[in-house]
Amino acid sequence: MTPLPAAGREGATPEWPLLEDVAMVERRDGARRLADELELALLEPELTGRKRTAAQKKLDAARTEANILDKQLEAQSTAEGGLWTELxxxxxxxxxxxxxxxxxxxxxxxxxxxxxxxxxxxxxxxxxxxxxxxxxxxxxxxxxxEVPDESAAGGPRARAPRRAGDTRARLRAVGDDG
Structure with a gap:
């Protein structure tokens, strides 16, 4: 067995080696591109009535999607940093x-x-x-x-070994009155 230090690793946390979540970044960027295209389409004077309303709804949805993905990337980055440091x-x-x-x-x-x-x-x-x-x-x-149990060496949480009769000695009969 290889003993590991019970107190854990000391020293600086290594730098995070990975890129941002590429798939999520691409989805966010795609939503932004779609929003840009829809904004340009809404500038066209020929776009009126139902087509204009539909384009505006798509624009709102694309902006919402991009904003949600931005927040998710931010939350993911924060959570990854915390877990990375802890590990x-x-x-x-x-x-x-x-x-x-x-x-x-x-x-x-x-x-x-x-x-x-x-x-x-x-x-x-x-x-x-x-x-x-x-x-x-x-x-x-x-x-x-293995991570050695520091208490086994006589630390403050160390226990004396149990003997076979110890468990039975701790038990007591409970009467009808509780």
Missing amino acids: WTLPQAVMWERQRSTREVAQYVRWKIKAELGDLDASKEARMLADRLGLNPMSLARLRW
Whole structure:
């Protein structure tokens, strides 16, 4: 087993290695382009009546879509930054740094945030990467990494080992009066 420091990784958080969410940026930019085209179309004097009303509704929808995607990108970036910083303080981060797994951790962060926003496919990817990065007890064991329990060495939360009769001695009979 490879012992990891119980206190976690020390040092500065690595720089975020990924680009913005390219698919979401493209959707936002497409909505902006559509809004620009519709604004130009609305300047045409021949556009009147129902066609004008329909174009105005499409313009409003495109602007709304672009604004929503802007807010989603902003929220995603903020959430990714928070999780990224948090992960690099974990004991496992010592091994990630040693193995130069920065991009894999960043991919986990990207998928995890998308999963938390309700994307089922992203949830599957995040779970798979969590297993590879040692982010759950079973994967820690599979990777043969262990985080020593500081309390086992006589720290403030250490317990004396139980003897077979201890559990029975703590039990008491409860009468009809409660």
